[in-house]
Amino acid sequence: MAQAPACVLVIFGASGDLARRKLIPAVYDLAREGLLHERTLVVGVARTALDNDSFRAVCREGAASFSRGRSVDPALWDLLAPRIHYVTTDYGSADDFSRLDDMIRSLVGRCGGADNRLYYLSTPPAAFAPIIRNIGKLLADRGAAQDQVPWQRVIIEKPFGYDAPSARALNDLLHAYFPEESVFRIDHYLGKETVQNLMVLRFANSIFEPIWNYKYIDHVQITVAETLGVGDRGGYYDQSGALRDMVQNHIFQLMALVAMEPPAALDAQSIRDEKVKVFRSIRPVHPQQAERYFVRGQYGAGEAAGVRTAGYLKEKGVATGSVTETFVAAKIFIDNWRWSGTPFYLRTGKFLPRKISEVVVRFRSPPQTLFQKQCESPVYPNDLVIRVQPDEGLSWRLNGKVPGGQLNIKPVAMDFLYRTTFNVEPPDAYERLILDGMLGDQTLFIRGDEAEAAWAVIDPVEKGWARAKTPPQEYAPGTWGPKKANDLIELDGRRWMHSGDEAQPIIACAL
Ligand code: BG6
Numbered sequence: 398m399a400q401a402p403a404c405v406l407v408i409f410g411a412s413g414d415l416a417r418r419k420l421i422p423a424v425y426d427l428a429r430e431g432l433l434h435e436r437t438l439v440v441g442v443a444r445t446a447l448d449n450d451s452f453r454a455v456c457r458e459g460a461a462s463f464s465r466g467r468s469v470d471p472a473l474w475d476l477l478a479p480r481i482h483y484v485t486t487d488y489g490s491a492d493d494f495s496r497l498d499d500m501i502r503s504l505v506g507r508c509g510g511a512d513n514r515l516y517y518l519s520t521p522p523a524a525f526a527p528i529i530r531n532i533g534k535l536l537a538d539r540g541a542a543q544d545q546v547p548w549q550r551v552i553i554e555k556p557f558g559y560d561a562p563s564a565r566a567l568n569d570l571l572h573a574y575f576p577e578e579s580v581f582r583i584d585h586y587l588g589k590e591t592v593q594n595l596m597v598l599r600f601a602n603s604i605f606e607p608i609w610n611y612k613y614i615d616h617v618q619i620t621v622a623e624t625l626g627v628g629d630r631g632g633y634y635d636q637s638g639a640l641r642d643m644v645q646n647h648i649f650q651l652m653a654l655v656a657m658e659p660p661a662a663l664d665a666q667s668i669r670d671e672k673v674k675v676f677r678s679i680r681p682v683h684p685q686q687a688e689r690y691f692v693r694g695q696y697g698a699g700e701a702a703g704v705r706t707a708g709y710l711k712e713k714g715v716a717t718g719s720v721t722e723t724f725v726a727a728k729i730f731i732d733n734w735r736w737s738g739t740p741f742y743l744r745t746g747k748f749l750p751r752k753i754s755e756v757v758v759r760f761r762s763p764p765q766t767l768f769q770k771q772c773e774s775p776v777y778p779n780d781l782v783i784r785v786q787p788d789e790g791l792s793w794r795l796n797g798k799v800p801g802g803q804l805n806i807k808p809v810a811m812d813f814l815y816r817t818t819f820n821v822e823p824p825d826a827y828e829r830l831i832l833d834g835m836l837g838d839q840t841l842f843i844r845g846d847e848a849e850a851a852w853a854v855i856d857p858v859e860k861g862w863a864r865a866k867t868p869p870q871e872y873a874p875g876t877w878g879p880k881k882a883n884d885l886i887e888l889d890g891r892r893w894m895h896s897g898d899e900a901q902p903i904i905a906c907a908l
Contacts, residue, residue, distance in 0.1 A: 403437060488520070515834050555646055621647060638722045793811040
């Protein structure tokens with residue numbers, strides 16, 4: 398990988414959890430891999446009063462607990478720590494930003510680096526606008542936004558807006574100060590190795606393209622399941638819910654990469670053009686149909702994977718009687734030539750039985766003239782299972798003959814496991830994304846129109862749910878969501894699948 402140029406990574410929200418658990422460990426791992434320029438500076442910014450030493454101690458603990466090796470090399474840390482600084486800042490104060498700017502300039506001057514800046518907004522969304530305006534003012538004072546030397550870029554964490562109009566407003570605000578080429582909207586799923594591998598799988602192999610369409614694919618399932626609840630994020634989550642928190646971004650991105658047409662080139666513009674077309678081709682769901690195509694659930698009291706909960710409504714920060722969903726299952730149609738009539742079933746939730754993110758592509762059954770008459774039941778259709786996490790890799794489910802004199806058919810798996818094939822732990826998504834931000838590569842970030850197009854699919858569903866008379870259906874922690882989620886797919890004669898399903902029985906056929 399290319400090494401990043403010298404720059405200043407300015408992290409807003411630096412005293413928060415994301416910085417400690419993800420951003421700082423990613424910076425440490427980039428340094429360990431030799432991918433950070435030796436004159437990189439990290440400036441943590443937040444409202445909490447901290448001095449440099451206490452911030453460095455937090456960073457060291459974060460790197461020790463969450464970096465790839467779960468440890469810190471003292472020699473490397475001694476090189477990195479003096480480059481980490483902290484500035485207490487009121488996000489609404491232009492004076493504070495001007496002080497911050499002076500401080501960064503003097504640090505850059507002292508270390509002889511370059512004043513390229515990567516502003517990383519990892520704050521609650523309410524702080525985005527004041528921060529963008531205040532950075533914008535600094536840029537305007539310098540006259541620097543357009544000429545891009547030294548460059549100034551902004552990485553903006555999710556959620557990017559709350560619906561299409563708020564996403565548009567945020568885009569407008571960003572574009573008032575930054576050209577689109579300098580705006581990096583994060584969806585950390587795009588930084589995951591297996592998600593990037595989706596494009597390699599589809600476009601570096603010739604066997605998929607001829608069968609990757611409605612003629613051969615019966616349906617696609619995407620599951621992103623978590624075993625934990627909302628934890629201490631109840632305040633944020635209650636305003637968001639699973640549809641906004643997971644479907645609009647992570648699941649839609651997985652779906653877009655599975656569904657999109659081959660891009661004209663492997664550049665950010667061409668790839669994102671194709672993803673936008675997918676979102677625009679999704680069959681609109683009228684608010685009145687929201688409950689039919691988008692099932693919602695909320696976890697009650699119970700236990701999943703050894704963790705007990707008193708139920709979503711008892712979580713800290715959750716409003717009394719909240720109807721926010723912690724589970725969504727959806728059926729979506731992409732009305733274009735490739736996918737005409739092929740359903741995409743999507744599912745995500747908290748407190749489900751296993752932490753698992755995967756895509757299952759189910760192929761149509763073969764014309765069964767050969768086996769239909771002789772076998773006790775139809776042979777199994779083929780599945781391609783793309784495991785995003787855990788056990789990153791993919792599996793083909795095929796039918797094989799059980800050795801012996803009988804004609805017995807058993808589903809077998811051909812497995813590719815990253816861990817054993819490449820013998821490395823894949824880098825964390827944030828490592829890749831921070832590096833790409835420094836390198837100016839937008840391929841794995843969401844474009845402004847893409848965010849708006851994804852919200853345009855979600856908005857009518859939220860509207861329909863808000864008008865609905867029934868609240869989300871309660872489900873027991875440790876189960877795969879409410880009953881209606883099963884009905885959604887089973888009434889179509891299909892069923893939810895995921896790796897780890899019990900082995901299918903052998904099918905006996907007469908010779
Ligand atoms: C975040 C959501 O974007 O993704 C969280 O806000 C969720 O609610 C998380 O837990 C899941 O990410 P991952 O990488 O653990 O699958």
